[in-house]
Amino acid sequence: MLVEVSSGEAAQALHAELLRRRAEGSLTVREIVPAARTVLLDGLDDPARVAERLPGWEIPPLGTRADEAVEIPVRYDGPDLTDVAALWGVRVHEVPTIHAAAEFRVAFCGFAPGFGYLTGLPERYDVPRRATPRTAVPAGSVALAGPYTGVYPRSSPGGWQLIGTTDAVLWDHTRVPAALLAPGTRVRFVPVDGS
Numbered sequence: 422m423l424v425e426v427s428s429g430e431a432a433q434a435l436h437a438e439l440l441r442r443r444a445e446g447s448l449t450v451r452e453i454v455p456a457a458r459t460v461l462l463d464g465l466d467d468p469a470r471v472a473e474r475l476p477g478w479e480i481p482p483l484g485t486r487a488d489e490a491v492e493i494p495v496r497y498d499g500p501d502l503t504d505v506a507a508l509w510g511v512r513v514h515e516v517p518t519i520h521a522a523a524e525f526r527v528a529f530c531g532f533a534p535g536f537g538y539l540t541g542l543p544e545r546y547d548v549p550r551r552a553t554p555r556t557a558v559p560a561g562s563v564a565l566a567g568p569y570t571g572v573y574p575r576s577s578p579g580g581w582q583l584i585g586t587t588d589a590v591l592w593d594h595t596r597v598p599a600a601l602l603a604p605g606t607r608v609r610f611v612p613v614d615g616s
Contacts (some may be wrong), residue, residue: 422462422472429528429540429568430483435460436604438480455529455604457538483526490524490607493572495563496614499583501551505565508548508582516584517612519546525570525608530600535574535592537602542570554580561587563610570610585610 426432436455439462442448448471451464465471497517499505506513525541542565550566555578558564562573564581573579574591591601602608 422468490609493589494613495585497585501582527602527606539570550580
């Protein structure tokens with residue numbers, strides 16, 4: 422069953438509520454997969470019943486969670502730092518301060534194994550994708566596009582604005598879980614090397 426909602430925040434709140442209901446045993450579902458404005462429920466034992474009752478559920482807004490944030494060390498040395506500063510209307514040295522001051526949350530994952538779409542910057546810091554995508558973005562690149570921040574887990578083509586780099590390993594098939602970031606995870610970017 423695919424549930425479409427009005428916003429990214431609503432998708433994140435619904436995802437959290439579905440996880441809560443599954444954990445307490447009132448919802449039997451194999452997978453709950455959030456996206457930008459949808460949540461997919463795969464393996465529901467009674468989709469018709471859930472579809473009938475879901476519109477009447479109280480979905481609390483996402484609050485501040487007490488769980489620890491994943492800290493990602495960042496060198497704010499990306500090739501698009503100057504462009505982002507111009508788009509934000511700030512000096513280049515202010516971009517790391519603004520970015521690192523935000524508390525991010527993984528809204529959903531996709532694009533590549535380990536890639537999380539993180540929200541947390543105020544809307545005024547949304548930036549467009551590059552007019553011409555790069556054919557190869559290095560692994561560990563910290564990037565912005567629209568309302569999202571992401572970290573490229575491996576080298577791949579990409580059109581996001583690159584503001585920094587990290588040595589954090591986002592995907593490691595020998596780690597359990599393999600992905601460092603999962604939907605709902607809180608994330609903080611920590612400037613390093615004088616960034």
